Amino acid sequence: MPDKMLELDDITMQFGGVVAVNNLSMFIDEGEIVALIGPNGAGKTTAFNCVTGVYKPTNGQVKYQGQVIVSNHPAGKMKALYAGENRDKYPQVVDPTPDKITRMGIGRTFQNIRLFKTQTVFENVLIATHLHRTSNPLSAAFRINWREERRMRELSLEMLDFVGLAAMKDELATSLPYGKQRRLEIARALATKPKLLLLDEPAAGMNPQETADLGRFIVEIKERFGLTIFLIEHHMDLVMDISERIYVIDFGKLIAHGEPHEIQDNPDVITAYLGVEDI
Amino acid sequence: MKTKKQGLIIGFILLALLFVGLYILENTLSSSTMLLTILKKGVIYALIAVSMNLLNGFTGLFSLGQAGFMLIGAYTYAILTIPVGMRSMIYQYYDGGIVQFAMPALVGILCAGLLAAFFAFLVGLPVLRLKSDYLAIATLGFAEIIRAIIQYEGLGPLTNGSNLLRRFPTFQSVLYPFAAAAICIGVIVLLINSTYGRAFKAIRDDEVAAEAMGINLFFHKQLSFVMSSFFAGIGGALLAMYQGSIQAATFKSTMTYEILLIVVIGGMGSVTGSVIASFLFVASSEWWLRFLDNEMFIGSFHMPLLRSGFRMVVFSVIIMAVVLFYRRGIMGDKEFSPTRIRNRLLNRKAGRNA
Numbered sequence: 001m002p003d004k005m006l007e008l009d010d011i012t013m014q015f016g017g018v019v020a021v022n023n024l025s026m027f028i029d030e031g032e033i034v035a036l037i038g039p040n041g042a043g044k045t046t047a048f049n050c051v052t053g054v055y056k057p058t059n060g061q062v063k064y065q066g067q068v069i070v071s072n073h074p075a076g077k078m079k080a081l082y083a084g085e086n087r088d089k090y091p092q093v094v095d096p097t098p099d100k101i102t103r104m105g106i107g108r109t110f111q112n113i114r115l116f117k118t119q120t121v122f123e124n125v126l127i128a129t130h131l132h133r134t135s136n137p138l139s140a141a142f143r144i145n146w147r148e149e150r151r152m153r154e155l156s157l158e159m160l161d162f163v164g165l166a167a168m169k170d171e172l173a174t175s176l177p178y179g180k181q182r183r184l185e186i187a188r189a190l191a192t193k194p195k196l197l198l199l200d201e202p203a204a205g206m207n208p209q210e211t212a213d214l215g216r217f218i219v220e221i222k223e224r225f226g227l228t229i230f231l232i233e234h235h236m237d238l239v240m241d242i243s244e245r246i247y248v249i250d251f252g253k254l255i256a257h258g259e260p261h262e263i264q265d266n267p268d269v270i271t272a273y274l275g276v277e278d279i
Numbered sequence: 280m281k282t283k284k285q286g287l288i289i290g291f292i293l294l295a296l297l298f299v300g301l302y303i304l305e306n307t308l309s310s311s312t313m314l315l316t317i318l319k320k321g322v323i324y325a326l327i328a329v330s331m332n333l334l335n336g337f338t339g340l341f342s343l344g345q346a347g348f349m350l351i352g353a354y355t356y357a358i359l360t361i362p363v364g365m366r367s368m369i370y371q372y373y374d375g376g377i378v379q380f381a382m383p384a385l386v387g388i389l390c391a392g393l394l395a396a397f398f399a400f401l402v403g404l405p406v407l408r409l410k411s412d413y414l415a416i417a418t419l420g421f422a423e424i425i426r427a428i429i430q431y432e433g434l435g436p437l438t439n440g441s442n443l444l445r446r447f448p449t450f451q452s453v454l455y456p457f458a459a460a461a462i463c464i465g466v467i468v469l470l471i472n473s474t475y476g477r478a479f480k481a482i483r484d485d486e487v488a489a490e491a492m493g494i495n496l497f498f499h500k501q502l503s504f505v506m507s508s509f510f511a512g513i514g515g516a517l518l519a520m521y522q523g524s525i526q527a528a529t530f531k532s533t534m535t536y537e538i539l540l541i542v543v544i545g546g547m548g549s550v551t552g553s554v555i556a557s558f559l560f561v562a563s564s565e566w567w568l569r570f571l572d573n574e575m576f577i578g579s580f581h582m583p584l585l586r587s588g589f590r591m592v593v594f595s596v597i598i599m600a601v602v603l604f605y606r607r608g609i610m611g612d613k614e615f616s617p618t619r620i621r622n623r624l625l626n627r628k629a630g631r632n633a
Contacts, residue, residue: 052491102493114488116481118548118612127481130474131493137502140473141466152474192493 004066005030005196005228006051006106011060012084013046013252020046021057022252023084028196033222033229035243037236037263039272043252044232045111048200052108053098058082061090064104064196070094103131107194109185111201111232115173121184122169125156128191156191162224163187163217179210183217190225197221199231203238211235215242240264248272286616294461298454305453315453317562323517325557326460328541329467329550330510335539336547336612337471338503339483341415343535344402347422348508350530351398352391352515354429357444357525358437360387365446370439377436384448388459388516395512396505398425403504407497419532429527438527445524456517463510468550470506479503483548544601546608551615556608568593 006028013021021043028034036044050057050070058078061071071094074082102108116124129152135145143149160166163183168176173184182202189197202218203211215238222229233239239246240260248256248263250272256263263269301318308315331345359382361369370376382390406417428434430441438444450456470476478499481489490496519525537560545556571590575582601609613619 054487097495098487098490099493099495102491108491110488110491114485114491116484116488118484119477119480123477123480126474127477127489127494128492130478130481133474135474137470137473137475137506140475141470143469143473145474149474188492 003030004028005032005064006230007063008047008051009061009063010084010086010089011047011050011062012058012082013043013050013055014058014078014082014084017081017083019083019252021050021249023086024060024249024252024254026247026254026257028228028230030228031222031226032245033218033231033243035239035246036230036232036249037234037239037246038249042249042272044249045200046252047249048108048198048232051101052106052198053096053101056095059084059087059090061092061094064106068092068094069096069101069104099131102192102194105193105195106198107189107192107196108198109182109189109200109202111204113178113181113185115181115184115188117172117174119173120170121165121173121176122156122160124173124184125159125188125191126152128188129155131192159187159191162190162221178205182206182214186217186221190221194227196228196230199229199233201232201234203233203235206235208237211238212241214238218242290616298457301453301457313566317558317566318453319456319521320565321558321561322456322460323514323521324538324541324561325554326463326517327511327514328538328545328553328557329464330507330514331538332542332545332547332550332553333467333471333479333510334503334507335542336549336553337476337483338479338500340407340500340503341411342418342504342507343415343532343539344399344418344422344508345511345538346530346532346534347418347425348395348399348511349515349518349534350422350425350429350527351395352512353519353525353530354438354444354515354527355394355512356387356391356516356519357447359390360384360447361444362446369442369444369446370436372442373436373439376439384520387447388513391516392509392513395515396509399505399508400501403501407500407504419535422530422532422535426527426530441526441528443524443526444519447519449520449523456521459513459517463513464550464554467506467510471550475499475502480548540598544598544605544608546605546610546612548612549608549610549614552608552610552613555610555615563597564590564594 004027008024008026011021011024012019024047036047038044046055049055051062053070057070057072059073059082062069071090071092073090073093074087116127119127133140133148135148139145157166160169163186165180165184165187173181176184186202199218203214206214218229219242221227231243243260246258246260246263247254248269255268255272256266305315327345327349334340334342358378362381363379366379367375402421406414406421409417429438432440434440471479478489478494481492481494482496482499486496541556541560542553544560545552545554568590571585571593572587573585575585
């Protein structure tokens with residue numbers, strides 16, 4: 001049995017009285033591609049942000065390779081407002097900043113592309129190699145770290161080559177067409193050398209042809225870098241095609257979980273996506 | 280890579296030529312010429328503007344504390360370097376003050392930078408958690424507090440209260456501030472081009488994405504803040520040397536705005552832009568527009584409007600025009616370099632041939 005890469009236990013994220021994610025528990029095994037799907041506003045990205053440290057969940061914990069990386073319980077004014085369950089189960093508070101999570105080996109991309117706008121394609125990737133530096137500001141300024149600098153540049157070029165953007169490396173990142181900007185975001189995330197890659201709607205705004213290409217590409221990076229992939233997606237073709245297991249949430253709650261063919265026929269899922277049939 | 284090396288060599292040659300030129304200029308002109316004064320003040324402002332640009336232009340932190348750090352630098356330098364024999368005269372109300380030793384000028388300058396950096400570190404701990412306007416207000420407040428503290432009577436034995444500090448070592452040659460500024464700006468440029476500089480720019484462009492790339496926001500903001508203040512402190516010490524005497528009351532927020540103006544006009548995120556804008560700013564505010572302050576007659580015609588203070592009106596109009604026509608500053612976020620100019624000329628030629 002493979003090791004668990006990521007585990008979410010009772011993750012609840014409440015903004016005041018609004019419960020965005022409600023008691024979400026799930027796991028991802030090493031080497032899997034797992035998708036999280038659900039209608040608009042179901043809380044998918046919020047769940048992601050709880051894992052990556054952007055939000056501090058109201059309750060619950062996240063384990064990465066068996067180690068607790070995020071943990072919280074309702075405190076302060078949330079004590080009275082908290083609507084979820086298991087409120088005293090996670091007394092420990094672990095609240096790392098997103099950069100720490102990335103350093104542990106969890107890379108991510110964003111739903112609304114967030115490239116460094118004034119930087120070139122190459123520099124965008126190069127920035128992502130900064131976290132593995134061994135130099136301090138002085139040694140870096142005086143280029144005592146030139147070997148490391150060269151390695152950073154080589155790694156970045158390699159990543160760009162891999163995603164097929166090496167020819168455009170000196171262009172401004174924002175001047176790339178949309179689909180290539182998405183690829184650049186993936187290249188940038190790969191340059192942080194992750195073990196687990198979180199993709200937030202990688203196929204948003206793509207046509208069926210591009211989506212199919214992207215599906216092949218995701219499988220390819222998984223194989224090549226030995227990654228585990230956790231993705232949020234709306235394109236059902238893509239999800240059904242590449243993911244090994246699927247979690248479905250609606251209004252923050254987990255409504256279904258299983259292999260693609262099980263999800264396809266699940267009445268709850270159909271109801272969530274298409275609405276209830278009027279009789 | 281090859282063009283980069285070429286550019287570096289050309290840069291060094293130009294720098295050497297600059298120093299030779301300055302040396303010749305200094306030995307041919309009388310020392311009281313306005314040009315030399317402008318060059319001295321201009322290069323000191325250039326250093327301070329570049330240090331502010333590191334923070335505001337490259338890291339995207341809108342800080343207005345520059346005058347405060349310059350003040351710390353200037354006072355540290357003055358207090359540490361006034362010759363012991365002069366102290367009883369300068370600290371006449373405070374029995375000669377409590378500092379009874381004097382350091383060499385260079386050590387004093389270095390201490391000025393270090394103390395400014397230390398204060399920046401302390402101030403940065405709470406303040407750098409703020410963003411944009413709030414950060415600006417907090418740093419501005421800090422600068423005012425520092426000025427008030429230094430003028431405080433109780434600290435008189437150390438700072439001489441609100442009285443002048445003078446008779447500390449100054450420089451005569453224009454080469455001195457140029458060398459100091461060249462070294463400091465060189466270090467800033469090296470830092471900006473290093474992997475840490477890339478992290479600064481990433482934070483400026485998108486904090487959320489930068490953090491997701493594993494960049495520790497607080498550490499890098501603090502680093503940029505401390506480095507910027509270190510060089511502002513050195514700039515303050517050089518300014519003290521240039522003026523020959525200092526008084527806390529002159530380091531007002533107006534001074535920060537002057538520097539900010541230079542940074543904006545030169546271009547946020549352009550080192551050469553800040554340097555060029557500094558010289559233009561100092562020259563036009565102190566020299567080129569001076570004639571506007573005096574009454575003038577052409578023949579028997581009395582020129583209207585020209586009177587004391589009119590210079591600032593014209594100056595403001597010029598600045599408005601510059602900002603209107605160069606929205607992103609003279610240089611934008613580009614750098615001025617010989618290779619760039621050559622490329623541009625070649626491109627233009629190619630365009631014409633096509």
